Amino acid sequence: MAVNNREYLVLPRRLSRMREVLARRQKDLVLFMDRVRNEHNFSxxxxxAEAVGVLRIIYGLVEGDRVPINEAVTQGAHRWVFLEETRNPAESLRRLREEGFQVVVTWLGAGTLDFREVDYTRPTVIVVGNEAEGVSPELLPMATHRIRIPMVGMVRSLNVSVATGIILYEAFRQxxxxxxxxESRLSGSEMEEILRRWAYEDVIRERRR
Incomplete structure (x- = not known):
């Protein structure tokens, strides 16, 4: 269904802000969350991710888990990204590699790079793992890079949301x-399709709640 500017259900100022945000969205920078279960971390x-312009977030959960979104933590950010659940994380990463993405996996084991050594200007999916266990072992063969954040303290790991924030802002910096x-990374048709959702479909959905 085509929607023109007169049919959008938001004020012109709001629509202008949406266009401004979409013009900076990075469709080739993807966050991939592997079994992140804590709702504060997930949110x-x-x-x-939304703050640095990520458009797409893929997540895999343990079977039976609900999507742990806490709106008090997201402050509405979950409305402005595409959240995509995967039931087969390894296959999802394999497809992303076939599409030309490098797969950058956080890892505390051997054979890792300093996270700042990766070129994040390339199409990139950043994979972060479960709070206690990290990234699933079956996902490691999908990695093009395994990365670490250097630390000099007694504790050798960071909270997953903190670590991911550090990596995402390095990607943002680069x-x-x-x-x-x-310049917009989205085509005109892609931008209009997203605006149709944000400024028309989502508004109608909210009014029906």
Whole structure:
């Protein structure tokens, strides 16, 4: 269904803000959450990813788990990204690699790079894992890079939402320096399709609640 500007159900100022935000969305920077179960972490990850322009977040949960979104933590950020559940994380990552994405996996084991050594201006999916166990072993063969955040303290790991925030903002820094936020990464038709959802379908859905 085509929707023109006169049919959008938001004020012009709101619509202008949506267009401004979409012009900076990075459709080739994807966050992949593997079995992140804590609702504060899950929600904080969404909020940080949205803040740096991530458009798409893929997540896999333990069977039977509900999507642990806490709206007090996301502050509405979950409304402005595409959340996609996967039942087969390894297959999802394999498809992303076939599409030309590098798969950057956080890992505390051997054979890792300093996270700052990765070129995040390339199409990139950042994979972060469960709070206690990290990324599932079956996902490691899908990695093009395994990364670590250097630490010099007695504790050798960070909370997953903190660690991911550090990595995402390194990606943001590199992409901003390369000018990737200066021109829209979305085509005109992609932008209009998202606006139809944000400024029309979602508004109707909210009114019916």
């Amino acid at each position: 904080a990850l969404i909020r940080t 992409r901003e320096a390369a000018g990737l936020y200066e």
